[in-house]
Amino acid sequence: xxxxxxxxxxxxxxxxxxxxxxxxxxxxxxxxxxxxxxxxxxxxxxxxxxxxxxxxxxxxxxxxxxxxxxxxxxxxxxxxxxxxxxxxxxxxxxxxxxxxxxxxxxxxxxxxxxxxxxxxxxxxxxxxxxxxxxxxx
Numbered sequence: 364x365x366x367x368x369x370x371x372x373x374x375x376x377x378x379x380x381x382x383x384x385x386x387x388x389x390x391x392x393x394x395x396x397x398x399x400x401x402x403x404x405x406x407x408x409x410x411x412x413x414x415x416x417x418x419x420x421x422x423x424x425x426x427x428x429x430x431x432x433x434x435x436x437x438x439x440x441x442x443x444x445x446x447x448x449x450x451x452x453x454x455x456x457x458x459x460x461x462x463x464x465x466x467x468x469x470x471x472x473x474x475x476x477x478x479x480x481x482x483x484x485x486x487x488x489x490x491x492x493x494x495x496x497x498x499x500x
Contacts, residue, residue, distance in 0.1 A: 420451045425461035430482075432466045432495065433474040438481070445489050463492035470497040 386401045402419055426448055430437040445462060452460040466482045468474075479495055486493030 416447070417451065420448055425463075427463045427465055429465045429467050430477065431468050432477045432479075432482075433468050433471050435476050438466075438477045438485075441485060442489065445491065459490070461492075462489070463494065464489075465493075466495040467498055469495050470500050 386399075386403065388399045388401065390397050390399060402422060404419065428441055428444055430441060432438075441464060445464075448462060449460060464482060464486045466477065466479070482495060483493050485491075
């Protein structure tokens, strides 16, 4: 949620509830007006099985999966999430689904448990993009 709000408002708010939101945002990129719809799902709700997760996957055109560099469990769940997304989206067509893995909390390097190299290697092995950021900065 912090990363989504930072993207939309350019402000950082450190604490969020455990709510799911859909945001809409207009942005001009390369001279074109682009409308983003962002379905922000808290980590606790990402583990859901069944129709809710399937509905989110079918709804989206692309995916940004965020983990905390200070939380190994949030990183370890990514291969399964990506496998589920690819099976659902790429099984329907021959097009590659755009997926980006983002390591957040780069500013908390003293609490890091997932290295940048691990993130890059995971993204490379799963044919995804990779960034490491700090929503706070």
